Amino acid sequence: MGLSRDSVGIKSVDLGLEIKKRSKTDKVIALAGNPNVGKSTVFNQLTGMNQHTGNWPGKTVANAQGYCSDGSQGYVMVDIPGCYSLMAHSAEEEVARDFICFENPDAVVVVCDATCLERNLNLVLQVLEASPHAVVCVNLMDEAKKKKISLRLDLLEERLGVPVAGTAARSKKGLDQLYSGLKRCLEEKEEGMERPVLICYPEYIEEAITKLTPVVENISDINVNTRWLCARLLDSNENLMGAVKKYLKPVAESKEVRACLEELRREWKDRGIDQEKISDDMASAFVKKAEYLCTGVVIYENQTYNRKDRKLDWLFTSKITGFPIMFLVLLCIFWLTITGANYPSQFLSKVLFGLEDWLARTADWAGVPAVISNLLIHGVYRVLAWVVSVMLPPMAIFFPLFTLLEDFGYLPRVAFNLDRCFKRCSACGKQALTMCQRKSMLFSDRKRPFFS
Numbered sequence: 001m002g003l004s005r006d007s008v009g010i011k012s013v014d015l016g017l018e019i020k021k022r023s024k025t026d027k028v029i030a031l032a033g034n035p036n037v038g039k040s041t042v043f044n045q046l047t048g049m050n051q052h053t054g055n056w057p058g059k060t061v062a063n064a065q066g067y068c069s070d071g072s073q074g075y076v077m078v079d080i081p082g083c084y085s086l087m088a089h090s091a092e093e094e095v096a097r098d099f100i101c102f103e104n105p106d107a108v109v110v111v112c113d114a115t116c117l118e119r120n121l122n123l124v125l126q127v128l129e130a131s132p133h134a135v136v137c138v139n140l141m142d143e144a145k146k147k148k149i150s151l152r153l154d155l156l157e158e159r160l161g162v163p164v165a166g167t168a169a170r171s172k173k174g175l176d177q178l179y180s181g182l183k184r185c186l187e188e189k190e191e192g193m194e195r196p197v198l199i200c201y202p203e204y205i206e207e208a209i210t211k212l213t214p215v216v217e218n219i220s221d222i223n224v225n226t227r228w229l230c231a232r233l234l235d236s237n238e239n240l241m242g243a244v245k246k247y248l249k250p251v252a253e254s255k256e257v258r259a260c261l262e263e264l265r266r267e268w269k270d271r272g273i274d275q276e277k278i279s280d281d282m283a284s285a286f287v288k289k290a291e292y293l294c295t296g297v298v299i300y301e302n303q304t305y306n307r308k309d310r311k312l313d314w315l316f317t318s319k320i321t322g323f324p325i326m327f328l329v330l331l332c333i334f335w336l337t338i339t340g341a342n343y344p345s346q347f348l349s350k351v352l353f354g355l356e357d358w359l360a361r362t363a364d365w366a367g368v369p370a371v372i373s374n375l376l377i378h379g380v381y382r383v384l385a386w387v388v389s390v391m392l393p394p395m396a397i398f399f400p401l402f403t404l405l406e407d408f409g410y411l412p413r414v415a416f417n418l419d420r421c422f423k424r425c426s427a428c429g430k431q432a433l434t435m436c437q438r439k440s441m442l443f444s445d446r447k448r449p450f451f452s
């Protein structure tokens with residue numbers, strides 16, 4: 001089976017999670033954030049569940065729910081796929097965007113990577129524009145400390161106007177702060193506290209939002225933030241417009257909204273402003289704000305802390321060296337898995353099949369009826385012996401090697417290298433890693449006939 005749009009697209013991941021509350025008072029909390037920042041680790045620590053975690057982006061591809069409580073308030077936590085922006089460039093990002101923007105969670109926890117906060121704040125600002133009831137969870141604080149990066153989270157909280165909690169989820173640190181942040185956020189929501197507008201667009205866009213707002217507000221039954229919706233309608237991102245058609249049909253079909261948008265675009269055209277400029281100006285408003293928010297918040301004690309990482313990035317992802325190194329490393333791993341697995345496999349099959357003969361003789365001697373010994377020993381036991389001797393050795397070799405690559409930080413670089421190739425088949429580079437795992441198992445299985 002090859003890759004098809006259906007097998008890799010939105011249909012493959014949008015399994016339509018139905019949120020089930022344990023009690024009526026439970027609050028639904030979305031755990032959002034860039035890929036690989038520790039969302040699932042936070043989720044597992046809070047809920048005691050076992051979502052897949054690992055050091056490469058794109059592990060979580062569909063929403064998952066779990067339950068937790070801070071003693072007084074119950075929560076339904078929803079672990080959603082990682083996304084860099086709400087403008088969704090992949091199927092998993094669409095799942096995340098749709099849940100944050102259109103499924104109305106009671107609050108959103110935006111998990112960030114403390115070692116590269118500025119890049120993560122771009123998504124924080126986008127989420128805060130769409131859903132102002134949010135808590136920022138700055139995770140990987142232990143990694144930031146190792147890299148000698150200090151963070152003034154109190155200042156960040158003051159600037160953002162929402163609770164900020166610093167965590168090291170892997171070692172369960174800071175989760176109490178996260179709970180108290182959530183509590184504060186929900187209390188403020190109940191009090192109807194207004195949040196200040198964080199993103200100010202250039203004047204011509206602000207004027208357009210002011211004109212469009214009353215037209216959109218006239219449509220009833222809209223459960224999303226009006227300013228965010230107006231800005232997105234003006235940005236007219238094709239992917240997001242698809243979601244607006246799906247979730248906000250009255251807006252998508254409103255003649256008044258369409259007429260107002262057409263008029264605004266005509267005015268812009270007369271002033272020489274095209275759609276590309278609007279999108280660029282909107283995107284740069286977020287980037288500039290993130291830059292401002294980080295000034296004085298992120299303090300690098302060692303300015304050259306990432307020099308080694310940058311050199312490795314160049315070596316492993318540049319056009320000249322990136323692909324040859326990647327092919328060599330993956331080839332080496334596949335070779336070790338496939339060839340190396342033969343020896344333990346042969347040993348295991350010798351031992352296990354030797355045991356089968358012994359078991360059969362013992363059953364004969366004990367007078368077990370042939371029909372039972374055939375079923376149990378030559379049936380169940382033999383299949384089990386084949387499965388163990390064929391599957392166990394490649395797994396025992398491949399997974400530790402893969403874990404080494406993961407700990408070394410090479411896997412995200414493989415995802416980056418392969419992103420362009422995978423995009424051509426409607427997928428994205430992150431999926432390469434799952435494919436590597438599957439292919440390796442498949443090749444090593446094919447080398448040995450499963451049944452003799």
Ligand SMILES: Nc1nc2c(ncn2[C@@H]2O[C@H](COP(=O)(O)OP(=O)(O)OP(=O)(O)O)[C@@H](O)[C@H]2O)c(=O)[nH]1
Nearest residue numbers: 035036037038039040041053058059060082168169
């Ligand atoms: N050192 C350290 N590592 C962490 C921490 N939290 C998570 N990790 C590690 O970071 C990696 C990514 O964690 P995940 O929970 O899988 O990240 P995610 O955001 O769910 O990733 P995607 O689902 O791919 O978007 C894993 O190897 C975790 O063990 C932390 O606080 N400190």
Ligand SMILES: [Mg+2]
Nearest residue numbers: 039040059060
């Ligand atoms: Mg995850």
